[in-house]
Amino acid sequence: MHNSANERNYGHLINEGLENELEAKISRYLRDNITFVCFPVDEESQRLRLEEGIIATLNRHPSFGPSSNWLGLNSPLSEISSSGLWNRQGLQGQPLSDEELELVKWLARFGNDSYRNNTGRRTRVQRAEDSVRVAVEATGSQGKTADDVRQYIEKLLQEAKMIGEYYIDLVSGDIHKQMGMKNRMPQICRIMYEKMMPGDEVLHTTPSGKSSTIKIRYYLRNR
Template sequence: MARIALISCTSNKKAYKCPARDLYSESPRFRLAYALAKLVADKIFILSAKYGLVPEDMIIEPYNETLKNKNVQERREWGDMVLNELRKVSDLERDEFIILAGEVYQENLMAYLVHFWLPLKGKRQGERIPELERLIALERESDKVIVLHMLFNGLQRLDWTMINRIPYKNGIYIMFEKGESYHGMDRIVRVGTHSGQDRLLKRLRDHFLEEDADGSIFRKNIGRAFLKMTSDPYLQVLEIDMHKSKNKRNYGHLINEGFETELEAKISRYLRDNITFVCFPVDEEAERLRLEEGIIATLNRDPSFGPSNNWLGLNNPASEISSSGLWNKQGLKGQPLSDEELERVKWLARFGNDSYIKNMGREAGLQRAVNCSRKARESPDLERKTADDVRQYIEKLLQEAKIRGEDYIDLVSGDIHKQMGMKNRMPQVCRIMYEKMQAGDELIHTTPSGMSSTIKIRYYLRPATKGNDI
């Protein structure tokens, strides 16, 4: 298995024939993308609008050509050419791809890659150089606590309203709290996961939505801090787990339902107003639990890691919380992450997050999609024209939704097939719908084949970016 970086060409070039890595080095963004690729990849190729897939040391002539000036059909043909070349030098199913390229350079490639990381996803033109600089600094950093903070601060930030957008059911969540910082970054205040399978979203809902402190130790610890801060004697009652029938029989008479309702509402307001989080997928329970412990222990053992003077957790009666700066009690004295485990966390947070949604519901239909593409190449006048029509129609729907100011649009394969008056082209419509997905988009409904009339995808609408570089 190899790790391969794909960097898009740039408008700024040397004026003479030279190796590709030097030809594009006039561009600051290319230089930074190349520097990052050297740190994280085994092989580096340039995606050239003129030459296709170019090894970094291949000597080529300068040119004035960009994919942004090509039409949909020309970009599709360019994508087919690059894929054919890429198959000769890599394994599309097994190799890991780092895509340092703009959308037009990746749009016809992503549907065929299984493991990939998009370091610049969601970054606008002016944000790309700072992000590349940040990622290079992360790779060169040796302090594991700083690495963890740089890694997690760079992931898509979520809040309680976005829980249902998480595309996987098993994983680890990392929480941040307003007002808490570490080396100029948001400080990690809680690390969590779940036992059992497919319970990640439920666990997050328990924290933010279910107003039951006995159902979430995190909520209970927030409540404890509030009560201790005011020396409220009801803290003794809150310490009792009323979910246990024996405790309910013996101490149920102490419950003040009105008070607890108000306290739960206060906890919810605090969490929703002050806590944000990021996630990354971890399918196996044993690995989830080990990495959770490793991250907690790594943070806790760093003497420079700690809370601000105003952190709410300082009021929690548990010394483990108030002294560690984490809303965690378990795992503080566990085994810190090894170097290999830290690399695994980085892989899951990057390749795991970016690849996951593309592989949902698509693996079963991938071979059929490839067959459709092969058929298109064999019958270009019929199939390719129809495929381009579908792409343009979907893009039209997305643009119209953007103009209406919508945050997302749900598209159903059967609706598109019917609206376009197509016959027996459902696999093709589904393939192109998958192809149009970007990291963060949601597969709302799928089927075993992944190619039926009920495939439903939620596309989140992002502002367009401009520029000639990656």
């Protein structure tokens, strides 16, 4: 939308048809390529602390940086052009501690479940996943088939059921990484969908349905 001053000064240069076309292209790109996750943080002070910690952690991590064609490289503000973030505040803050990182991971994965009241559940879920992952790593990552993926997911489901969980949330990128696979994300996602039963929920998906952020909640009672 243009304000009146700009319309008076530059109205003759405005091509509304082209603007609408570009906006539609940008919207399609965002829908098809950008994913994000929202999670609840009850206390304002904690929200501000985690925000600062995430920004500082990204800014200081050696593997994080902008692509060569990132528009922010042309910013006149050195904090933006050098950090790879459209942000000036929090860059030099305190990075996330190990405990804070686990908190973020828990909230992002389990949503509204209370972090403070689920210490036992976090421990049980982590132990179950660790035991399955160790078993998979021991077999090596070469030559894994679709059946191997099915068996791995089934082991995660059964381990969670055995320790009394009502459901388990699985993320495609986690499975892909834990199994040591490369360029097999579509297969992982397809099998995750195959393993769904009536009542299971897709908590996060993308237009392609085959990204590393596919998240499905599997209920365990009838498995």
